Amino acid sequence: MRFTDLLTVGGKLYHETHFAPLLRMQGEINGIALEIKQAGGDRLPVLISSAVKNGSTGEPLLIRTTVFDARDRRAYEEELLRSRKAAEEARKEAEADRARLQDALAVLQQSLLPATLPPVPGVETAAHYHTASPDRLGGDFYDVFPVDGKRFAFFLGDVCGKGPQAAAVTSLTRYTLRAAALHDPDPVSALTTLNKVLQERYTGGDPRYCTAVFGVLEPASATGQVAVRLAAGGHPPALRADGTADFLPTPGGLLVGVLPAPHFATATTTLGAGDTLLLYTDGLTEARTGEDRATLYGDEALRDFVAGHAGKPPQALVQALTGLLADFGDGLDDDTALLALGVPASGPTTKNPL
Amino acid sequence: MSPLRITTRDTATGPVLEITGEFDYTNATELRDLLGTLTLRPGRRLVLDLAGMTFCDSSGITALIAARNHVHAAQADIALAAVPANTLRILRIVGLDQIFPLYPDTDAATRS
Amino acid sequence: MDIDRRNNVTVIGNPQGPAVVLAHGFGCDQNMWRLTVPALVDDYRVVLFDYVGSGRSDLAAFSEDRYASLDGYARDVVEVCEALDLRDATFVGHSVSAMIGVLAAGMAPERIGALVMVAPSPRYIDDDGYRGGFSAEDIDELLASLESNYLGWSAAMAPMIMGNEERFELGEELTNSFCATDPDMARVFARTTFLSDSRDDLKSVRVPTLVLECTQDVIAPREVGAFVHRAIPGSTLVTLDATGHCPHLSAPEATNEAITGFLASLR
Structure with missing residues (x-):
């Protein structure tokens, strides 16, 4: 069994396109949020940090990986993300309102003067x-x-x-x-x-x-x-x-x-x-x-x-x-x-x- | 910029308001608010002494007209005293020099 | 338009040598080629670049419309080749870039004379009679992963995310900086990459082509490598004894050997 087999498919993709290359290039990688598939089918949000252990001549020997249970943190992050999305939506709405108001003002202004x-x-x-x-x-x-x-x-x-x-x-x-x-x-x-x-x-x-x-x-x-x-x-x-x-x-x-x-x-x-x-x-x-x-x-x-x-x-x-x-x-x-x-x-x- | 100040005093003919400083759209409502607190009896005269007024824009002019309406509603009278040259020029352009009695100073305005 | 700046173009190696363009895939940037470059610089003029939205490209040049299809990225490749006036260059593309190279070679045949496709996949999502390895839902899951990790990086900076402070600059203090791109742009690149279907384009390849696949690649399984090889007339397939999707990082010697061998065969 490989480490990536624990991950969801999306997580695997992320692992292959980001995690693994970064680990290779940097020798270590910290705090990556992924999900691990549980036996019952549920998913466990985790934070993963890995470091490559090299041998005496610098050749990679093994990868040490630490997995943190990140359920609380993920819930908090999701809340943040939701708030950010809500704030973004509100900003967009406010901008749209402003644009509509500007348009209305422009139409009214034009009605005050001959074209x-x-x-x-x-x-x-x-x-x-x-x-x-x-x-x-x-x-x-x-x-x-x-x-x-x-x-x-x-x-x-x-x-x-x-x-x-x-x-x-x-x-x-x-x-x-x-x-x-x-x-x-x-x-x-x-x-x-x-x-x-x-x-x-x-x-x-x-x-x-x-x-x-x-x-x-x-x-x-x-x-x-x-x-x-x-x-x-x-x-x-x-x-x-x-x-x-x-x-x-x-x-x-x-x-x-x-x-x-x-x-x-x-x-x-x-x-x-x-x-x-x-x-x-x-x-x-x-x-x-x-x-x-x-x-x-x-x-x-x-x-x-x-x-x-x-x-x-x-x-x-x-x-x-x-x-x-x-x-x-x-x-x-x-x-x-x-x-x-x-x-x-x-x-x-x-x-x-x- | 010199801030607007309005001081009130009573004379035998009625109240005198001295308006000093810049009278513009940022503060023109102050005159109206102040007038709301004044009781004017019929036949009395309100004198606006403008000797110390350094600037007056169209909102200031509008406030003067509102003051005139307010005073007339109370069957009283209004007069302007010591109108600065700049403001007098504007009053002439808008024709208000004909509807406001104008006096060189408050003494003259309260004597007649 | 300053293409050099837009795509953060780097040119190194032997100025008299044949040109080799190294193109990164979805995820990181030209740094991915750091173990490949040393094997090429003596004999070849090596061109590296970042796609717009990746690495140190000019983020202001990003256009969601342009990069909603692989053609947009391929046009960037052609423009880089034109800016350097490359002729008959060998285009080495990793992952989705292998397909971008196929499209670019079709657009500018005089510029691109050979292709090296590293862990290519012309279609990631399963189709009738074709196994790409993924479903559309899997791709959504990847997008969610991208999202949570951009958030993860900055979770300690919650006030900034909430917009209370200026948006933080991706700085050196972030260890994961080689993949540090704008999350919105990364999402567009991810969607364009994983929802693409370039199977039909393979048949039109008319240049010498080397297909490199890994023995164990979750993203591009061996049957996909075989598909690409079959579809491109006259192509060579080399299976590297490597795990993962990035043989140029995980098995650099074998990868370099395959690439330099192919380049030598062209001369």
Whole structure:
């Protein structure tokens, strides 16, 4: 009878592929867990250690093997193994849960923003959304959509607060503005409807507000010019870039949702060939540029930056601003939305904007 | 960073809250919690003295609006005193400079 | 891809001599050839390597998909041969590696010119009219043995197993380190090895082949050796008077003599 005859078949395999070669190579092997077949058919968990005894010239004479009863220890190890498996399962489950949550967040986040902007005749559009944290649903929003045969509405804004509650307001705001504009595309009327909805929805101790600028584009196919009418509530002024850049002031427009009958500021302008209107949220202008929390990028710097890119089509301007946002690094800790609407410059550059 | 501190004192016209330090999303609820403990009688005025406020973000602004709603619900009045330039700029952008009575200092706010 | 690093390739011996590739089987690594190498280094260029997941191979290169079939391991062999630009090499494969060599020779006939199959088995599990020596349940039992021994090694380190500390590195203090491979990868190799059936591939062997079997081998019984010999046209069968599955360790002189004799016959 050979030693391996005591082992289970799996144990024999293990013996031949691991135990025996190691014993040959090392001269000894310790603490290998195997099972010995008992007379009654049961199995006895054991720990086996073996050492080769060599003769005076180094030739192997015999193998000394010690067998320990390892029933208790094996039970303990199996418990450990079960716990490890359980912990592993739990970790996998947690990871899967997290992935599902991320997917759900991504879908919700996408529902807050248009997947693409619709083509607007005679107008080039570009947008960018910077998310401060992938785990945190954004509170900024923008959209562009047709309201009738010839006019398009656009809006951009920022819901006060962060997280899922803010995202819920963002969603309500986006779809309210879209519905309101189909009913009556007048900018003040759309913001007033939104104000009513927010007031009605968030009564009591948990008021919710947003800043918003809402506008209507009316391209005149004959002249190639685009008439813009907009209204703003609590939102930083839009920038209008032609040869240079200037704010389109909308002073005194109140945050949407604060008062039952607020005042919204209006402005009008006409975009000619090469002119661009830039809407942005204050993540951009409030980005920290110094050690100090109060040293911010600011309106003036933004105007100078846009003036430096005046004449560029919306896509190029948004691209440049995206680079600026990236340069802010940690200084940019808020969501930021950008929306640029421009009339392509006439001449060959129209066909090749970049 | 300077931590937020809110101190309360009573004047003839009503309570004055001095807000000092950075007022942001990490602590904006402190104002609301504090207001819950104040009893405001109709016709009185709550003055928020912001002279020592070094920073205010959108959560801080939201807390100011919540304070206004709270005070109005009690049929009382609210005023802001000594608003720092940075915050005043934001209040103008969001149009709140028109709905909050603004005063250069607490004296002026409690006199009128 | 750095094949040298991936498979921990070692090249020693006579750079002008014919190439001999020594391939370890399931269980250990290239250290298994330590008693064979001295017999070859004077006359042959000896190439040693570890399969991915074994020895000091690059564990990051492991792919469960690739190594779920012997073809994946055979592709590694071909890539090692290509990286060294070996031609007409003799491939010495132990156990499952003998079959991996058959597959590799089929993939790259210009690289592999002869085969030495040490204790080969083309199929471990019994089949109609074929006795491999094992049942599928036996293989499950082996997997359990693997598992309990990886745990056994580290039982004193229970907190680490439980994930409270960083996963322990297999270090020199572990005496059983020659077989120290990642348990998950070892499981894949075990399953691929013992559930494989390469009987049909034997017929396609077109190179001179030496089959070495042991008189007493639990894993590859003599009838399996005879099967392999019969299936490979023109092969030579040598039965070593050795016990166990590793004649190159248990009977190194006889094994070396058979290998060098075969190599000499090729020249």
